[in-house]
Amino acid sequence: MGSKYPESLRISLPFWALILEGAFILVFFFFTSYETPSKKLELLKLYPAAFQDINVMVVLGLGFFKAFLRRYAWSSVAFNFFTLALGVQWAIILEGFLFSFSSEKIIINIHSLILGTMSAMSVLISSGATLGKVNLLQMIVMTLLEITVFQGTKKFNQYFLKGHEEMSMMHIHVFGAYFGMAANWCLSWSVPNEAKEKERTTTTSSLFTTLGILFMWIFWPTFNSALLKYSSEKEAAVYNTYYALAVSAVVAMSFSAATHSDGKISMTHVHRAMLAGGVAVGVATNLIQTPWIAMVLGFLGGMISFLGSKYLSGCFTRVIELHDTCEVHSTFGLPGLLGGLTYILLETEQASWTNSSMVGFQILLSAGCLSLFIAMGLAGGILTGLILSFNMWKPPPPAKYFDDQAFWEFPHLAVGF
Template sequence: MASRYPSSLWIRLPLFMLFLEVAFILIFSFLFSYDYYLEYLPKGHNIYPEFQDVNVMVILGFAFLLAFLKRFGFSATGFSLLLAALSVQWTMIVNEFLFHFSDGNLKISLQRITEAVMSTAAVMISTGAVLGKVNLIQLIWMAWVEATLFAVNRWVAVSVLQIGSYTSLMHVHLFGAYFGVMVSWALCRPLPDSRAENEKSTPVSDTFTMLGTLFLWMFWPSFNAVLIASTEKRLTALINTYLGMAASAVAAFSISVATNRNGKLTMAHIRNATLAGGVALGFSASTLRYPWIAMIVGLGAGATSVLGFVFLKKCLEPAVRLHDTCGVQYTFGLPSLLGGIVHIVWIAIDSRENLSVGGYSALIEGGALCLSMALGLTGGLLTGFSLRLKLWKEPHATNYFDDQAYWGFPHLAVGY
C-alpha cells in the first residue's frame, strides 16, 4: 500500500502555507511601496539580466542539483520551488525591517529582490543536507527560521562589524551548509536497510543532477558580481569567478580519477566539486588583482571538495552520526571556509603598507566569518531539535527518500 501523510497534516499543511501567504500579502499591502526612482535608473535596468541568472541558479539549478535520488525527484524539484517562493517573500520582509525600517523606507526594487533571491540560496543548500528525511511542513519551518537568522546574521555583519553588504551576502554558502548539517545531525536516526537502497541514484537521476550543475556553473559568475556597484570590480569578479571555476572543474576531474581505485570518475564528485571554485571566490572575486590567484583558489577548492567526499564523509557519518544527504558540507561548507580564509589573508597582504588598517579589516572579516559559522551551527542545532517535536509529525524512517509519501501517483509505483 502506498505511503500516506498523517491525516492531521492533510489539514495543517495547506492551512499553514495559506496562512503564511496571506500574512505576506497583508504585510506588502500595508507597509511596502515600489521604489520607482531606483527601478528607472539605468543601473536598475542593467541588473535584470544578472537577476535572471541568479534566479535560474536558485530556482532551477539548485532544484536539479538535489534531484539525484532515484525515488525522490518529484520532491527534490517541487519542494525546492515552494521553499524558494516562500523564502524570497519572507526574506524581503525581514531585510527591509532590519536594514530600512528606521528610515521608514520599506520599498520593493529589483535590487532588493535580487538580494532576497541570493539569500534564499542558504535555504536551498540546507535542504540538501536533510533531503528525504523530513516532511514538507518541517522544511517550511526550517526555511522560515533559517531565512530569519541569515538576515540577522547579515544585519550584524553590516551594521555592527561594518563589512560590505555584498560581502555579507557571500556568507550564504557557509551559513547554509553548516545550518543544514546541524539540522541533519540533530534529526539523525539510524537508516533502515530498506531505505538505504532509495538513497542511491540512477543514470537518469544523475543526468538531471548534472544538468543542474551545468546551469549553476554557467551562471555563477553573475551570482558573485551582480550587486557590485563598481563596473571595474564587477568585471574583475566575473573574470576571476569564471577562471576559478574552470580550475575547480579540472581539479574535480583530476582528483576524482586519482582517488578511485579503478581510475574512473565518480559522478558525485563531478556534479558537486566543479562548483567549489565559484563558492570559494564569492568573498574575494572582486578584490583579487591577479587572475592566477583566482585560479589557484579554484583549484584548491575543487580538490578540497573531492577529498572531503572521499575521506571526511566516510569518517564523519559513522563517528558522529552525521548524515548529509547531498554532501553540502563538501560542496559549499569547506570551499566557502577556504574562500573566507583566503579573503582575510589577501586583505592583510594587500594592505601590508598600512598594517594597522589592513590588520583591522582582516580582523573584522574574520569576525564576520566566525559569526556566520557560529550562528549557522547554533541555529541549525536548535532548529533540528525543534523539528523533532511531535507536532510536526516527523516521517517514519521507512518513508525516507520516497516520493510516494508526499505525491500522488496514478498507480503504485515500484522502482520508477
C-alpha cells in the same frame, strides 16, 4: 491503496501555508511600495544581467542538483521551488525592516528582489543536508527560522563588524552548509537500512544532477558579481569566477580518475567539486587582481571538495552519525571556508602597514565576520533541528525517507517504481 503518510498533514500543511501567505500579503499591503518610475532604467539593466541569471541558478540549478535520488526526484525539484517561493517573500520583508525601512514603507526594487533571492538560497543549500528526511511543513518552519537567523547575522555583521553587504552575502555558503549540517544532526542520527536502499542513484537521476550543476556553473559568475558596485569590480569578479570554475572542473575529473583503482571517473565526486572554484572565490573576488590567484583557488577548492566528498563524509557518518544527503559540507562548506580565509590573507597582503594597528583591527574584524557566520549557522541549525524534531510537525518515519510516495499522488499503484 492509500498513502501510508499521516493524514493529519492534509490539514496542517495547507492551514499553516495559507495562513502564512495571507500574513505576507497583509505585510506587503501595509508596509511596501514600489520604487519611483525614474529608476526604471536600473531594472532594464539588472533584470537580464543579474536577477534572471540568479533565478535560473536557484530554481533549475539547485533544484536539479538535488534530484539524484532515484525515488525522490519530484520532491527534490518541487520542494526546492516551494522553499524559494516562500523564502523570497520572507527575506524581502526582513531585509526591508532591518536595512531599508523609511517613511513607514519598504521600497521594493530590483535590488531587493536580488537580495531576497540570494538570502533564500541559504535555505536551499541547507535543505540539501536534510534532503529526503523532512516534510514540507518542516521546510516551512526551517525557511522562516533560517532566513531570520541569516538576516540577523548579516545585520550584526554590517553594523558592528563593519562588513560590506556583498561580503556578508558571499558567506551564505558556509552559513547554509553548517546550518543544514547542524539541523540534520538533531533531526536524524542514522538512516535505517530500508531507507539506504532508496538513496541510490540511477543514470537518469544522475543526469538531472549534472544538468543542475551545469546551470549553476554557467551562471555562477553573475552570482558572484551581482552585488558589487563598480563596473571594474564586476568585470574582475566575472573573470575570476570563470577561471576558478574552469580549474575546479578539471581538478574534479582528474582527482576522481586518479583515486579510482581502474582510473574511472565517479560522477558523484564530479558533482561535488565542479562548483568549488566559484564558491571559493566568492568572498575575495573583488580583491583578486590576477588570474592565477583565482586559478589556484579553483585548484585548491576542487581538491578539498573532492577529498571531503570521498573521505570526510564517510568519517562524519561513522563517528558522529551525521548523514549529509547532498554533502553540502563538501560542496559549499569547505570551499566557503577556503574563500573566507583567502579574503583575510589577501586583505593582509594588500593592506598599507603604515598604521599597523588599524590593519590588525581590520583583519580581526574580517576573521570575526567569518567566525560569526559559522557560529550562527551551527547555533541556528541546532536550535532549528531541535524544533523540527517535535512530533507536532508530523515528520516522515525513517522507513519513508527518500521516497516520493510519502508526499505525491501517483497515477498508478507505483508499479515498477
